[in-house]
Amino acid sequence: LRVDFFRQSDDRVVTAFTVQASNKELSFEQVGGLEQATMNIFGRITAVSGKRSGIFEDSVSANATTAELADAKDRKSVYQKAIALTPGTYKVDVVVRDVKSGNKGIVNLGFVVPRYDEKKLSTSSLVLASKLRVTNAGDIGGQFVIGNAKVIPNLSGIYKQGQEVGLYMQVYNAEIDQTTLRPAVDVDYVLSKDGKELLRQKEDWGGLSDSGQRLTLARLLPTMSMALGDYELKILIKDRVGGQTIENKGKFTITN
Numbered sequence: 001l002r003v004d005f006f007r008q009s010d011d012r013v014v015t016a017f018t019v020q021a022s023n024k025e026l027s028f029e030q031v032g033g034l035e036q037a038t039m040n041i042f043g044r045i046t047a048v049s050g051k052r053s054g055i056f057e058d059s060v061s062a063n064a065t066t067a068e069l070a071d072a073k074d075r076k077s078v079y080q081k082a083i084a085l086t087p088g089t090y091k092v093d094v095v096v097r098d099v100k101s102g103n104k105g106i107v108n109l110g111f112v113v114p115r116y117d118e119k120k121l122s123t124s125s126l127v128l129a130s131k132l133r134v135t136n137a138g139d140i141g142g143q144f145v146i147g148n149a150k151v152i153p154n155l156s157g158i159y160k161q162g163q164e165v166g167l168y169m170q171v172y173n174a175e176i177d178q179t180t181l182r183p184a185v186d187v188d189y190v191l192s193k194d195g196k197e198l199l200r201q202k203e204d205w206g207g208l209s210d211s212g213q214r215l216t217l218a219r220l221l222p223t224m225s226m227a228l229g230d231y232e233l234k235i236l237i238k239d240r241v242g243g244q245t246i247e248n249k250g251k252f253t254i255t256n
Contacts, residue, residue, distance in 0.1 A: 004125035020155040024073040027100040038099040048089040056081040087115035121244035124170040130154040132166030164220040171215040175242035188236040
């Protein structure tokens, strides 16, 4: 289970709950010529005061032909629910039940929804994604949609060599340059392995922002030429107008 935060307004934060289960732990059965496993997912969000702040409940299926079953069991099933919450301290209790076997997995997690100060440069969660692309008409109203991107988080942080690492983050409250009427932001992507910096890429942001100084960083990092092992990705952001700086970082592993 992973919880990510994206500012919606001064007092509302879109809180995305992503649940991932390993297909090899699910029971598949033949349904209409396909192998199918079904999970029931239930989540309850409670504020620290004890007030119930939201629930979600869904049924999720994984399907495969008999020939694909071995491959399908190597994969993972991912589900996401996004709920707007006010800043504060909460806990979420999630129960995932395999419908066929009755096996259950339960996770209880405390989390703090951040308060985004409108005068401070800040960022959303940094999401390292297994899939990242621009949304199309079929995605509207669906899961994993943030702004105009479809972002499926990689909860394990493990990528096969050659698989692209998606990174997605929003930046808030960059000040507007009065000559261009746009934000002016320097972004450095710093990739390190074993504490050594391997790569530093700069992005000069003079682009358009949407909905009140919100900038979106979304890119795919190729891994074909990267050695196996553990990496850290740091994103350094400097607002050239306001002078504020901020950083966010994530870790991932390349395997063969």
